[in-house]
Amino acid sequence: xxxxxxxxxxxxxxxxxxxxxxxxxxxxxxxxxxxxxxxxxxxxxxxxxxxxxxxxxxxxxxxxxxxxxxxxxxxxxxxxxxxxxxxxxxxxxxxxxxxxxxxxxxxxxxxxxxxxxxxxxxxxxxxxxxxxxxxxxxxxxxxxxxxxxxxxxxxxxxxxxxxxxxxxx
Numbered sequence: 001x002x003x004x005x006x007x008x009x010x011x012x013x014x015x016x017x018x019x020x021x022x023x024x025x026x027x028x029x030x031x032x033x034x035x036x037x038x039x040x041x042x043x044x045x046x047x048x049x050x051x052x053x054x055x056x057x058x059x060x061x062x063x064x065x066x067x068x069x070x071x072x073x074x075x076x077x078x079x080x081x082x083x084x085x086x087x088x089x090x091x092x093x094x095x096x097x098x099x100x101x102x103x104x105x106x107x108x109x110x111x112x113x114x115x116x117x118x119x120x121x122x123x124x125x126x127x128x129x130x131x132x133x134x135x136x137x138x139x140x141x142x143x144x145x146x147x148x149x150x151x152x153x154x155x156x157x158x159x160x161x162x163x164x165x166x167x168x169x
Contacts, residue, residue, distance in 0.1 A: 025127050026051045026143065026158040028075045033154070036062070048129070048161020052111075055154040063154045065147050069121070072145070077123040080141050085109075085117040099131050100139040103164050108144050110167040112155055117146040127160035 024044070029051070030037070039054035057063065069079060083104070100122070108120060123143035131137040144157045159165065 025049070025160050026125065026156070029053050029156055029158075032068075032071055033057075033063070036154075043165065045161070048159070048163055050157065050159040050165045052158075053156045057152045059152070061151040063147055063151045065121070068145060068147065068154065072123060072143070077125050077143050080122045080124050083120045083122060085112070085120050085146065097139065097141070099129070099137050100141045102131075103129065103139070103159065104144075106166045107159070107164055108146075108157060111157065112146055115146065115153060115155060116148045116150065117155070118149055119146065121145040125158060125160070127158075129159050129164055130162050132163040 024042075027042075030040070030053070033055050036055040036057050037053060038056045039052065041050075041052040043049045043051075055063065072079070086109075104120070121144070122141050123145070124140050125143040127142050128138050128140050129142045142159050144155075146155045147153070
């Protein structure tokens with residue numbers, strides 16, 4: 001009986017180990033241009049969390065958006081839309097993406113206001129973000145990437161679960 005339990009444990013571990021990257025949201029980004037990461041933040045709780053990564057390079061045009069998009073796609077992120085980066089995103093408002101734009105307004109635009117960003121790339125990540133207090137309001141667009149105009153700074157923010165990290169004004 002002990003031998004059967006051991007074999008069963010090995011089989012279960014062999015099945016779970018390859019899926020570990022899917023158990024920790026957006027963890028695959030830690031392997032992208034690893035040496036250029038200058039900020040890494042991951043807050044995971046039982047009901048949600050976020051991950052934020054900033055990369056900085058010394059040479060110009062270090063990051064090419066197509067390489068970033070290919071890496072995201074290879075790891076299951078689906079590009080949903082590109083949005084121009086503006087501090088007043090009110091013209092993005094529509095009923096279908098109201099919660100997405102709340103996240104953009106209250107987190108992304110405030111976090112990245114000092115960066116020289118022109119475009120935000122919004123992704124469907126396979127994770128959802130639910131508005132606290134009203135689980136009928138949610139978005140599946142939970143991954144955000146921006147590249148500075150000089151292609152020296154790359155920014156990533158991913159949120160999931162019950163709410164998002166709201167940046168105070």
